[in-house]
Amino acid sequence: MKKPGRTGPLLMIGLLFVIVVSHLPVVYTLFYHNLTDAPLAEKGSLDLARGSLGKGLVLDGEWEFYWNRLLVTEPEEAAPDFLIRVPDYWSRYQINGSYLPAGGSASYRLILKGLKASCLVTVYLPDFGSAYRVFLDGKLTAESGSVSKSAQKVFTTTSAKLYPQTLSKGEEHEVIIETATTRFSGLYMAPVLKAYGSVMKENSSRNNLRLILFGTALFSFLVLIVIYILSFRENKRSIWLPVMGFLVLVRIMMTTEFYSFWQNTVFFGLSYEATNPLMFFLTFTFNYFLIFLIQELLGILFTQREKLVFLIYYAVLFLLYLFIPHGFYNRHLTVLLPLLVFALEVYGFFKVYRNRQRMKKYGMLVYWGAILAITGLITDCYYINGNSYLNLSLSLLLLFTAYLMVLSLISAIRAANVYRDFAVSSASLAQAREQIAMQTEYYDGLSAQINEVRAVRHDIRHFVNALKGLSDEGRYEELNRFLSEYAKIADPAPLPVFCENAVANSILGYYSLRVKEHSISFQCACRIPRELSVSDSDLCVVLGNALENAMEACKKLENPDIRYISVEAGNVNGQLLIKITNAYNGILYQGDGRYLTAKSGRYHGIGLQNIQKVVNTYNGFLKTEHSKTTFTLMAAFPELRADFSAEGLQ
Structure with a gap:
């Protein structure tokens, strides 16, 4: 997607491209004798x-x-x-x-x-x-x-x-x-007078090129159909892409130099002149449906009133074409009426230009695809009406084929984005399930401690009576032994509390327990408040993925004495900065400018990508550094809601 500052000039260049390219052959014809003598x-x-x-x-x-x-x-x-x-x-x-x-x-x-x-x-x-x-x-x-x-x-x-x-x-x-x-x-x-051999050679070359172009156009249309079928259950599917592809394909079949090939097989042997109303109908329909393609792919909305006005406009033009006497049409309207067909393109250009900042991703590619199609239609309109001496019989076929290729490319990109979003969503769902399991395990431990405290409180009366009896009888050695044994039972290891934020604390607490199982030293200095600009789910993605990667890296070290994970979080210049440092074996896998994982599994290997996606959502930044023994990840999120401070973060 182009930067907003370049959108306006690119739109203007597209308009000039249509005007200049489609009219150059006409200008050449007007000055044909002056230019060629x-x-x-x-x-x-x-x-x-x-x-x-x-x-x-x-x-x-x-x-x-x-x-x-x-x-x-x-x-x-x-x-x-x-x-x-x-x-x-x-x-x-x-x-x-x-x-x-x-x-x-x-x-x-x-x-x-x-x-x-x-x-x-x-x-x-x-x-x-x-x-x-x-x-x-x-x-x-x-x-x-x-x-x-x-x-x-x-x-x-x-x-x-x-x-x-x-x-x-x-x-x-x-x-x-x-x-x-x-x-x-x-x-x-x-009429043209020419050497017979030269004409036959040109016709043979044009036939070969015509078949290649049509094969390309047909393949692009099939791509549109296949992608539409495969994405039928997705909310982002669009019927307008295959519909426009079908209209383009049929219009290609009706080009003057290509019609005879399909005359008997597709058009029931109709005279070429008899199919002229169908050609105009396809052109009108193609132009009107551009409204919905602009809405779908560019994100520029047309009101119901605008749609109705253009529907009536094209219906009136088509009725005029059908019922105006052919002689009057040939005398006065052979150029004017076809040019009136492109009123929507003129209106659409100014509408797109005014709302260019709202254009969707890849909108400029769609726009230029339409530019090619419109240029082909205008050029063909002039050519079949005898306004051009240049042989432009392949112009519409060539430009329409390019347009179909653009549509199929856009369709493929959209489908790829849908399935990539599905994969990311699936990975996020799996991550969320893991995070829920973390919090469940942490809170189970907390609940167990609470139940132990309740049991102690329930048994305190018996405890006091036993103490009083031993004291009254002067059995002080037994009293000391009883107190020592009860202290071991009533003093469970406390669960750590790392910060005020419940979500962050549960994840930090979970990993602090897990790393101990693998003899990994865990150091944490975090001051994360209850209220943050970062959502709980996004915070889970960052902390969960980062700590999981750090733990997996430490587990690969054979010497448990050098295994460690250090976590720091706090306010640095109005930003939430999270810094996680861990030891690792010095082996990193990299490709396409990013870190790769050695883990197996369907959703492994996208942890850092998910962190990067979250950071980008908040316009923050993600930085990674590594030496031969340590790996450091730093993520920053701007515009904190709460004032808090932390020391030692760099």
Whole structure:
């Protein structure tokens, strides 16, 4: 988790990342001809004398347009209806004073001048959603879907078949594109002229990369599912992680360059254009569910009113998309409506920024994962609408895969934390049971002494009568012997009292008795008051673990004369300082910067970790020192409630 002072700049960098990365391809496209000096078609003709097939030639500009005519399939001599800009939607143009509909069929014609190429070439439309056929000098060079004048026979897919063609002799070459659509209205993406071998090589590389990315995304989704199932009984499980993962996975399947792979197996063979409402629905749902992911993983709460407002907002946007005529949508809303989808992200950013100090641990990682996903959605939105000449078909797949990986990582971290907390809680429970046993044993001894005192008090009358009888009879030797024997019975060894704090005293008393069994010298100078800032359970964890470790270390010494444990506790500069020193054999096990134990058992080896956790809770400090013969542990807890003093602590 980042420090609070860095949170604001990191959030701002994320916002700038979305804006810059998603819009750079659009800016490049706007200034494409200025940056590349590529020619632009004018009046149905394109001069390629300066062009090069190296990276492909974008055939944009003014094309001849033939409405409801298929020039190659149904040849006829006719003049074009008008010149149309490519890429663009034909529903933005009028014939006889009326806008063309979104659906229909048409032909585009362009004359290429000055093109010279000795290699095989092809002309195609990358990731185009409508059906089309491309002819170069009358020969078919690319096709996708089924082109027909009948709307019922039009079928669209995102895969294209490419065919190599050799340029005919001559200075001019004719490109004709026949296209048919039910809603996308024409060449909204620019055709590309390129060497056939180069295109096939790029397509092969993209296919391999696509499968690798999808495999990674699928694996990440399965991780989310498995972790959710394994943590089903835990209170910290979250359904939003696998739900968002599912939405991302389905949206990946619907990317233009990937849809054809799943068209028959997952989407029941539906035309690509027919699934466009589903794509928008998934995008709207994904954006709305970000509210719950922000709440769950970032800790930034949305009010019920905010949730309702955005639910209505997205419902209205989706209804507008469904019922607005396709022609009107293509003329005015192809960019505006998709951008309105991201209103929640803009609002969410300012909400997160205002409440950045409340962000949960790993919240910044979640935020940047969302940044990647949103960048992918915006980039894909521009790309599939023909606003980018750069081939960004893999951008959404790549960024969504990264987002899924972030979600699975967060899910794994959360699950690890849950099970680690469970292990620590189990260890704490075992420690608590041991501490209860300590206190029980100590208080059993105290209770036994109290019962002995009661027995003495009960028998005092008989004791006095016996003394009086022996005294009256002058049997003084027997009287002395009787007093000596009774003193041994009535004078049990007193239990030690080390401090005023009952919990600390019971633990110190317990270990003082246990260490005597192993011939370990025990010295204690503690002044711990009844009331402390440290809770009784936390005090038990510190003292219990420290004394247990000290006793185990002393037991390993063969010479009982050098076994000892020294405990000091008191007020030093307003802090409760606990210092425990013990002898040991000079052998320490260390790893990962911490001490390890040689003991066996499920919960052994985390004593010092538990002490450190308690000390951290109170913003105190823990320090350990060791020489060849002694080991010292010092724990400090600030802000004592009671005033008390101790001497000798350093």
